[in-house]
Amino acid sequence: MKSSAMRDLMAITERPEVISLAGGLPDTSTFPAESLAALTAKMAATGAARALQYAPTEGMAAAKACIAEVMAYEGTPVDPEDVLVTTGGQQVIDLVCKTLVDPGDVVVAEAPTYPGAVPTFMSYQADVVQIAMDDDGMRVDELEATLDRLDTEGRRPKFIYTIPSFQNPAGVTLSLPRRKRLVEVARERELLVLEDNPYGLLRYEGEPLPTLHSLDHGEFVIYLGTFSKILSPGIRLGWTTAPAPVLEKMNLGKQGADLCSPAFSQMFVASYFEHDRWQDYLESLKDLYRRRRDTMLDALAEHFPREASWTRPQGGLFIWATLPEYIDTTDLLARALSHNVAFVPGRAAYLDGRGGSSMRLNFSGVSDDDIREGIRRIGDVVREQVGLYGTLTGGAAPAPREASATGRPEPDPDLADVLHLPPRTAPDRRTDAR
Amino acid sequence: MSRVAVLKGGGSLERQVSLRSGARVEDALQRLGHDVVAIDVGGDLVARLRRDAPDVAFVAMHGRDGEDGTVQELLEILGIPYTASGVSACMRCADKVLSKHAMYDAGIATPDFYSFTETAFKELGAAEALGDIEERLEFPIVVKPADQGSALGVRFARSAADVPPALVAAFSYSHKVLLERHVHGRELAVSILGDEPLPIVEAVPREEDFYDFSARYTIGRTSFVCPAQLGDAVTDAAQALALDVFRLLGCRGFARVDLMLEEETGQLFVLEVNAIPGLTETSLLPQAADAAGIGFDELIGRIVEMALQPA
Numbered sequence: 001m002k003s004s005a006m007r008d009l010m011a012i013t014e015r016p017e018v019i020s021l022a023g024g025l026p027d028t029s030t031f032p033a034e035s036l037a038a039l040t041a042k043m044a045a046t047g048a049a050r051a052l053q054y055a056p057t058e059g060m061a062a063a064k065a066c067i068a069e070v071m072a073y074e075g076t077p078v079d080p081e082d083v084l085v086t087t088g089g090q091q092v093i094d095l096v097c098k099t100l101v102d103p104g105d106v107v108v109a110e111a112p113t114y115p116g117a118v119p120t121f122m123s124y125q126a127d128v129v130q131i132a133m134d135d136d137g138m139r140v141d142e143l144e145a146t147l148d149r150l151d152t153e154g155r156r157p158k159f160i161y162t163i164p165s166f167q168n169p170a171g172v173t174l175s176l177p178r179r180k181r182l183v184e185v186a187r188e189r190e191l192l193v194l195e196d197n198p199y200g201l202l203r204y205e206g207e208p209l210p211t212l213h214s215l216d217h218g219e220f221v222i223y224l225g226t227f228s229k230i231l232s233p234g235i236r237l238g239w240t241t242a243p244a245p246v247l248e249k250m251n252l253g254k255q256g257a258d259l260c261s262p263a264f265s266q267m268f269v270a271s272y273f274e275h276d277r278w279q280d281y282l283e284s285l286k287d288l289y290r291r292r293r294d295t296m297l298d299a300l301a302e303h304f305p306r307e308a309s310w311t312r313p314q315g316g317l318f319i320w321a322t323l324p325e326y327i328d329t330t331d332l333l334a335r336a337l338s339h340n341v342a343f344v345p346g347r348a349a350y351l352d353g354r355g356g357s358s359m360r361l362n363f364s365g366v367s368d369d370d371i372r373e374g375i376r377r378i379g380d381v382v383r384e385q386v387g388l389y390g391t392l393t394g395g396a397a398p399a400p401r402e403a404s405a406t407g408r409p410e411p412d413p414d415l416a417d418v419l420h421l422p423p424r425t426a427p428d429r430r431t432d433a434r
Numbered sequence: 435m436s437r438v439a440v441l442k443g444g445g446s447l448e449r450q451v452s453l454r455s456g457a458r459v460e461d462a463l464q465r466l467g468h469d470v471v472a473i474d475v476g477g478d479l480v481a482r483l484r485r486d487a488p489d490v491a492f493v494a495m496h497g498r499d500g501e502d503g504t505v506q507e508l509l510e511i512l513g514i515p516y517t518a519s520g521v522s523a524c525m526r527c528a529d530k531v532l533s534k535h536a537m538y539d540a541g542i543a544t545p546d547f548y549s550f551t552e553t554a555f556k557e558l559g560a561a562e563a564l565g566d567i568e569e570r571l572e573f574p575i576v577v578k579p580a581d582q583g584s585a586l587g588v589r590f591a592r593s594a595a596d597v598p599p600a601l602v603a604a605f606s607y608s609h610k611v612l613l614e615r616h617v618h619g620r621e622l623a624v625s626i627l628g629d630e631p632l633p634i635v636e637a638v639p640r641e642e643d644f645y646d647f648s649a650r651y652t653i654g655r656t657s658f659v660c661p662a663q664l665g666d667a668v669t670d671a672a673q674a675l676a677l678d679v680f681r682l683l684g685c686r687g688f689a690r691v692d693l694m695l696e697e698e699t700g701q702l703f704v705l706e707v708n709a710i711p712g713l714t715e716t717s718l719l720p721q722a723a724d725a726a727g728i729g730f731d732e733l734i735g736r737i738v739e740m741a742l743q744p745a
Contacts, residue, residue: 008450015445326599331587331606334447385602388552392561392598 013342025365059085112349137174166316303379446497579608624676
């Protein structure tokens with residue numbers, strides 16, 4: 001959201017003493033350093049001149065071959081010729097808006113939607129209409145009703161933006177029947193769909209589902225992929241494949257934006273795919289994230305009050321928790337920060353002011369100890385608020401103080417002063433076993 | 435020329451604004467030829483101040499620690515002169531309840547209010563008294579944290595049902611909150627420099643955003659008029675009132691007094707005093723100084739001079 005209040009709060013989440021469940025970071029610490037060294041050395045020995053040179057706007061053939069390999073692995077065969085290599089997946093969202101959106105145009109998105117897409121939509125002055133979700137992802141029936149309504153107003157959306165698998169921030173996944181129906185709706189109404197699929201391969205349980213692109217064979221679906229979550233966000237490489245006229249315009253847009261994505265990164269990916277088994281690294285990431293997701297789910301069950309609910313994602317990086325409506329999570333963040341813990345307030349994922357009682361929690365980029373401690377602290381703050389509301393309304397009894405009963409430590413007295421953020425003396429939080 | 439330490443940032447919720455104020459102050463001090471040391475305030479503050487041994491500290495911090503007397507106390511201990519108000523004035527300004535009681539006692543008009551700690555609700559059954567408070571203040575009631583700057587945590591309660599969530603929100607920012615009578619009228623900010631009131635700035639919210647504090651906190655949704663179009667009598671009265679409050683609370687150097695001009699009665703009420711108001715491009719005090727013909731560099735120069743030569 002555009003509120004400077006939330007921006008100011010989020011600025012503090014970056015301070016080192018804060019356990020931040022607000023990030024969306026993959027864990028890059030497990031990528032083998034020797035592998036990185038060997039790959040870079042090989043690049044230097046065999047292709048230094050090319051790695052230091054410009055690349056074609058559409059991307060280098062070797063990188064596009066890797067992209068085709070990743071997409072085929074997810075059951076979505078693609079001709080490398082039809083791929084545009086981009087600077088992260090984020091650039092695809094920007095290029096699609098640049099290509100399609102004039103100020104005031106309607107873009108349909110999920111409710112909640114990816115907070116990082118919100119500023120992009122806003123900078124192109126899109127009128128974003130958000131469609132509710134449930135455990136099976138976007139409510140396609142509500143989508144159809146909304147499209148009908150827009151139709152009577154003479155407004156035609158430029159595209160439908162969706163993250164079908166392990167949605168950011170909600171953590172839910174679009175069911176197979178809804179995937180099929182969404183693709184039909186797009187075809188019937190000749191509407192473009194932007195399928196944002198950064199997490200599809202990060203499935204920790206259950207059967208994989210086909211991508212929208214594979215169901216539609218790329219007729220109305222613009223596909224967005226990225227190496228950020230399966231290899232590294234630092235190399236800034238994503239890609240798109242889209243219906244030819246759209247892809248052409250996106251290529252032109254990319255020329256204007258940055259000419260090309262780094263040759264260095266593209267050659268690194270090619271070298272990595274040639275010499276290492278990327279699937280093995282992916283499997284190791286899945287094991288790591290599965291464990292952290294379970295740690296967070298266990299911690300939520302232990303520390304959050306019964307008034308709270310949360311999603312149980314089968315993959316991806318995020319859990320979406322919802323509190324009673326009388327708790328505003330932007331205000332709650334201020335109190336949480338005084339306990340040196342942070343999350344993303346739900347409003348960041350809406351353009352219409354909804355989401356005030358929800359929060360996004362990230363489990364991929366945080367150690368197990370920090371997940372447990374972070375959720376414990378947020379749980380304490382939430383219980384305090386629930387208890388306070390109970391005493392104010394004379395309804396529910398104050399939340400029981402369970403700290404001593406369960407052997408949990410009492411709150412640090414230094415943290416008791418709301419919004420005061422004392423610097424931690426222990427420099428390495430990860431070794432802190434509390 | 436002097437060696438000036440600019441203290442900024444810190445861990446308060448207004449960290450971002452403070453960093454912007456600080457950066458702008460640093461630029462001005464450099465243009466004035468001072469030797470500038472920028473300090474993002476953290477655990478090494480005292481060590482850095484000892485090492486850098488500045489002639490004077492420019493406190494460009496907002497909110498907790500920087501504006502509530504904490505940093506000022508450290509500067510007193512270290513014997514470093516500093517800009518703006520001293521420890522006790524900062525404490526009185528930072529705590530709206532303290533400052534409003536001081537105004538009451540001195541006969542200065544401030545909107546009626548009641549204040550409670552979280553303990554009062556949790557352990558003393560203060561919720562039972564909410565009905566009486568609501569009756570006396572009448573809706574809408576403004577609910578705000580006692581010691582949080584900007585508009586963070588401030589809510590309008592239009593009915594009894596709005597009060598509990600508004601209190602929960604306000605208690606997110608502070609252990610103490612106040613429920614205040616809402617004064618419907620014009621919002622005026624009177625900045626004081628030295629012992630002179632500057633031209634008045636009026637904040638004009640878009641009509642539909644009147645009850646939406648988050649909208650008003652967002653740049654572009656409130657417009658500022660300086661000097662405010664008030665007529666000489668009201669202008670003089672507002673400036674005199676602001677100066678009275680500035681002196682009452684023991685402020686020095688500069689500060690900003692926020693007032694309401696009630697539409698129905700034409701009466702002026704003091705809402706609060708900001709001991710270290712923002713000094714960013716869009717902040718009100720620099721706008722007011724500019725309207726008085728005092729450019730930003732001159733403003734900063736005068737503030738530093740006052741700190742070095744206390745009256």
